[in-house]
Amino acid sequence: MVRAPCCDKVGLKKGPWTTEEDQILMSFIQKYGHENWRALPKQAGLLRCGKSCRLRWINYLRPDIKRGNFSTEEEETILKLHEMLGNKWSAIAAKLPGRTDNEIKNVWHTHLKKRLNRNQANPEIILPTPTNHFNALSKSPSSSCLNLPSHDLEFETDPSYTSLSPQTSSSDFSSVTDASLATMDPTNQYMMDHIEVEDMSESFPVIDDSLWSESPLPENISVPSDVFAISDHDKSQTSQYLFNSIEVVEPGYDHFGSIIDDGMEFWYNLFIRAGGSPESSEF
DNA sequence: AAAAAGAGCAACCGCCTCTCG
DNA sequence: CCGAGAGGCGGTTGCTCTTTT
Numbered sequence: 001m002v003r004a005p006c007c008d009k010v011g012l013k014k015g016p017w018t019t020e021e022d023q024i025l026m027s028f029i030q031k032y033g034h035e036n037w038r039a040l041p042k043q044a045g046l047l048r049c050g051k052s053c054r055l056r057w058i059n060y061l062r063p064d065i066k067r068g069n070f071s072t073e074e075e076e077t078i079l080k081l082h083e084m085l086g087n088k089w090s091a092i093a094a095k096l097p098g099r100t101d102n103e104i105k106n107v108w109h110t111h112l113k114k115r116l117n118r119n120q121a122n123p124e125i126i127l128p129t130p131t132n133h134f135n136a137l138s139k140s141p142s143s144s145c146l147n148l149p150s151h152d153l154e155f156e157t158d159p160s161y162t163s164l165s166p167q168t169s170s171s172d173f174s175s176v177t178d179a180s181l182a183t184m185d186p187t188n189q190y191m192m193d194h195i196e197v198e199d200m201s202e203s204f205p206v207i208d209d210s211l212w213s214e215s216p217l218p219e220n221i222s223v224p225s226d227v228f229a230i231s232d233h234d235k236s237q238t239s240q241y242l243f244n245s246i247e248v249v250e251p252g253y254d255h256f257g258s259i260i261d262d263g264m265e266f267w268y269n270l271f272i273r274a275g276g277s278p279e280s281s282e283f
Numbered sequence: 284a285a286a287a288a289g290a291g292c293a294a295c296c297g298c299c300t301c302t303c304g
Numbered sequence: 305c306c307g308a309g310a311g312g313c314g315g316t317t318g319c320t321c322t323t324t325t
Binding site: 015016036037038050051054058087088089090101102105 | 309310311312313315319
């Protein structure tokens with residue numbers, strides 16, 4: 001059986017997206033959602049493959065994307081998760097709110113892999129604090145999620161654990177979270193099962209993917225401009241333009257950005273609670 | 284100042300999985 | 305149950321920008 005090409009490539013544009021294309025795609029999705037990616041470019045009047053549109057939206061145009069450099073905590077989380085999950089970029093991205101699998105993959109290949117190699121070549125080089133914390137815990141027999149329930153872990157009393165409080169918003173989850181978690185292999189699922197999921201569900205009402213896909217978006221879409229934290233000023237004039245063009249009608253979401261940062265703490269703590277360590281992943 | 288090398292990242296490709304008829 | 309279509313994922317490419325020589 002010959003698989004049909006994902007789309008008719010004849011006459012379709014490739015390469016970098018233009019500002020106009022971005023705007024067309026964004027406004028179309030805001031109006032009609034993206035129930036059918038393959039049909040979308042035709043309906044929107046774009047000479048692009050549906051996959052290309054999907055990629056552009058997910059990796060770049062989605063409003064909940066966190067721009068800017070990765071924090072040390074984020075990098076450490078990626079390193080740690082990569083140890084556990086391997087190249088499951090989507091699964092890793094699901095644990096880093098606002099980050100995309102593509103972005104994480106790039107960071108891994110450009111920064112973290114090299115750093116890891118350096119560290120392995122020079123074991124005396126100590127990784128920054130979070131990883132040390134993980135490693136220290138992992139050396140404790142009680143840290144294995146195989147052996148003991150997570151509540152036995154000593155860090156339960158860690159004041160930072162309070163970050164798992166109900167105040168934390170569901171926005172800590174990227175829209176890819178659900179789908180990505182669904183693809184976790186049994187090993188990862190086991191880990192997740194041993195995390196106190198009931199707490200998570202209380203603290204983090206799962207955000208529906210339809211948040212960004214259902215149509216139409218309310219006219220008074222209230223996306224605070226500071227949410228996007230476009231610190232990489234030059235990353236894309238296109239994005240700048242698009243984000244600036246989003247009408248801000250409710251300035252009361254100032255906590256949103258900080259929540260994203262708090263999300264790192266959440267995952268960090270979650271990780272610790274899961275007994276996150278290279279050893280614990282070797283079932 | 285110019286050329287070369289390296290780094291960073293957006294985007295493409297192809298395979299796999301899921302869903303539905 | 306089977307096959308086709310669509311979405312999703314991970315690997316890879318190639319362009320652009322930055323740094324080094």
